[in-house]
Amino acid sequence: MNTRERFLSSTPHAGWGAAVATATLRRNARRDLAAAAGGLLALALAAAWAADLGAAYVVKVLVWFAAGAALVWHGLRAGAHPHGRLGAANRVTLVRFSLAGLLFALLGEQVWASAWAAAGTIKVNALAWAVVALAMLTAALDAVDGALARRSGLASDFGARFDMETDAAYTLVLCALVWHAGQAGPWVLAAGLLRYGFVAAAWRWRWLATPLPPNRRRQTVCVVQIMGLIVCLVPLVPPALAAALAAASLALLGLSFAIDVHTLAQARHPRPEN
Numbered sequence: 001m002n003t004r005e006r007f008l009s010s011t012p013h014a015g016w017g018a019a020v021a022t023a024t025l026r027r028n029a030r031r032d033l034a035a036a037a038g039g040l041l042a043l044a045l046a047a048a049w050a051a052d053l054g055a056a057y058v059v060k061v062l063v064w065f066a067a068g069a070a071l072v073w074h075g076l077r078a079g080a081h082p083h084g085r086l087g088a089a090n091r092v093t094l095v096r097f098s099l100a101g102l103l104f105a106l107l108g109e110q111v112w113a114s115a116w117a118a119a120g121t122i123k124v125n126a127l128a129w130a131v132v133a134l135a136m137l138t139a140a141l142d143a144v145d146g147a148l149a150r151r152s153g154l155a156s157d158f159g160a161r162f163d164m165e166t167d168a169a170y171t172l173v174l175c176a177l178v179w180h181a182g183q184a185g186p187w188v189l190a191a192g193l194l195r196y197g198f199v200a201a202a203w204r205w206r207w208l209a210t211p212l213p214p215n216r217r218r219q220t221v222c223v224v225q226i227m228g229l230i231v232c233l234v235p236l237v238p239p240a241l242a243a244a245l246a247a248a249s250l251a252l253l254g255l256s257f258a259i260d261v262h263t264l265a266q267a268r269h270p271r272p273e274n
Contacts, residue, residue, distance in 0.1 A: 024084040029076055032086050032094065033069050040065055040098040047102060051127055057105045064101035068169075072162065081158035089148035089155075092141055093162050099138040100170045103131065107176050128235040131177070135230045138170060142223075167222060168195040174229035183232045183242035191225060191250045194257055207268040212260055221256040225249045 044061040048054060072094070075081070086094075111127065145163055172192030178184050202208035212218075228249035232242035 022079075025076060025081065025086075028085040029073070032091055033072065036091075036094050036098050037062075037065055037069070040101060043098075043102060044105070051111055051130075053106075053109055053111055057109060060105035060108075061101045064104050065098060068097050068101075071165070075158050075161065078158075080161065081156040083156065087148070087159070089145040090159050090162060092145040092148060093159070093166050096138050096141045096145070096170070097166045099134060099141075100166070100173055102134060103138070103170075103177060104173045106131065107173075107180055125235055128233070132230060132233050132235075135174065135233060139223075139226050139230060142167065142226075167226075168192070171195070171222075171226060171229070174226065174233070178229055178232045178242065178246060181233060183237070183239050184246045185243070188229075188243075188246045188250070191229070191246070191253055194253060198257060198261075208261070208264055210264050210267060212263065218256060218260070221252055225253050 040061060041058070044058045048057045081090075142163075145159075172189070175189045175192035179186055179188050198208065228245050231237060232246050237245075
């Protein structure tokens with residue numbers, strides 16, 4: 001290897017290239033986050049005006065987005081996304097997270113509580129059905145981001161984690177809305193808290209943090225859980241039926257988590273071969 005080749009392959013050169021890629025990613029990420037924030041603010045203002053939600057609703061939407069944007073920025077700085085741009089898949093996930101913020105901000109709003117306490121009026125039905133439609137749209141987008149990541153060649157650990165955490169946060173929001181609507185008791189929150197309980201337990205028992213391989217059963221249960229919660233929000237569904245549906249989907253989710261814990265426990269203490 002001659003002097004010129006040693007210079008081109010040296011560590012400083014490689015580090016400079018990585019720094020440029022990182023700077024490009026952060027610049028593009030700032031642009032995408034700003035665009036998402038602007039679009040979400042416009043939607044929040046329109047929703048607040050249409051449903052008489054008030055300024056507090058808009059503030060809650062912005063707080064939700066700010067918290068998510070901070071976590072996204074932290075994840076990008078950790079280097080789990082080795083590409084120069086977020087990519088279409090992560091943008092779709094960002095849209096999903098933003099739309100979930102519109103649903104989250106309904107919690108604590110008297111208009112939303114009244115929508116279920118005084119069922120039957122045109123205005124109430126319009127708000128309730130609008131929530132169901134928005135929840136369905138947010139759920140449907142979940143089938144888009146993964147396929148986009150694989151097709152574009154921009155799949156990354158960051159994207160997979162972003163998608164998973166968005167699903168978890170969205171599920172918890174749906175649980176809270178079902179409870180807030182009086183369609184089920186506070187126990188329904190367990191479906192949204194299971195993921196966070198699992199993560200908390202992994203801090204104490206590190207073997208629970210072992211990565212699990214992709215699994216069709218886990219993906220199917222997640223879809224069933226989310227769709228079941230959305231059905232619970234349909235105004236035509238009586239509370240007794242909604243509670244039964246929520247309980248069944250919670251049991252299914254709990255079983256899925258139990259299978260994963262059992263799998264991790266077996267990997268921790270493999271059986272000796274005969």
